[in-house]
Amino acid sequence: MSAIRGARERARIEVTAAIKNEARKQLAAEGAAKLSLRAVARELGMASSALYRYFPSRDELLTALIVDAYDSVGESAEAAHRAARAAAAPHVTRWTAVAHAVRDWALAHPHEYALIYGSPVPGYSAPQTTIGPASRVGLVLIAVVGEAYRTDGLALPPLVGELRAEAERMVAEFAPDLPPEVAAPLIAAWSQLFGLISFEIFGQFNRVVEAREIFFREAVTELARTLGLLGP
DSSP, rough: OOOHHHHHHHHHHHHHHHHHHHHHHHHHHHHHHHOOOHHHHHHHHHHHHHTTTTTHHHHHHHHHOOOOOOOOHHHHHHHHHHHHHHHTOOOHHHHHHHHHHHHHHHHHHHHHHHHHHOOOOOOOOOGGGGHHTTTTHHHHHHHHHHHHHHOOOOOOOOOGGGHHHHHHHHHHHHHHOOGGGGGHHHHHHHHHHHHHHHHHHHHTTTTOOEEEEEHHHHHHHHHHHHHHHHHH
């Protein structure tokens, strides 16, 4: 019985992967808003009723693709951080390594990037299960800043008084080991990192920035400066 059960589980994993792969092709060709379970089933030679046993609705399939995408970019960021930390790289190098890993992933997976960082899909509301995967890149960035703070401190300007309450709330929620002075610069750097990547992925840099690798490197190094990460 265990052998039969194992074979069924492997078959389910293979069919699930095939469904996701076909759905990603649809994302590339039509966009997330036009993703169709019936079209996926048709391309795979499956009956719609059979596909519904794997994904009962379009939203469940979208959620699976979103979680996969967040996990994939998160794994890239985490791997870059581990490698830079193992090499005892300066904190600014750790920051830029993570930033470049995220950009490289986005360039290699533009349609999946668009799914998670582009326009919301009409009629779709992401469930709680996406929160953990969506947090992975942010947690890596927090870890880089935290390492710098614990070893060398951070060269940050004083916190503006009217922002203190919000800054204290933010660090208490997502970075309790960091001082409130880092909250606003960290959130700004995080959003600007993805702004740089989004401008490149979605074509806003066309006929504006040509040397994009160099431009990105200098821009994310400047973001590191705003966080006081230029020390070793």
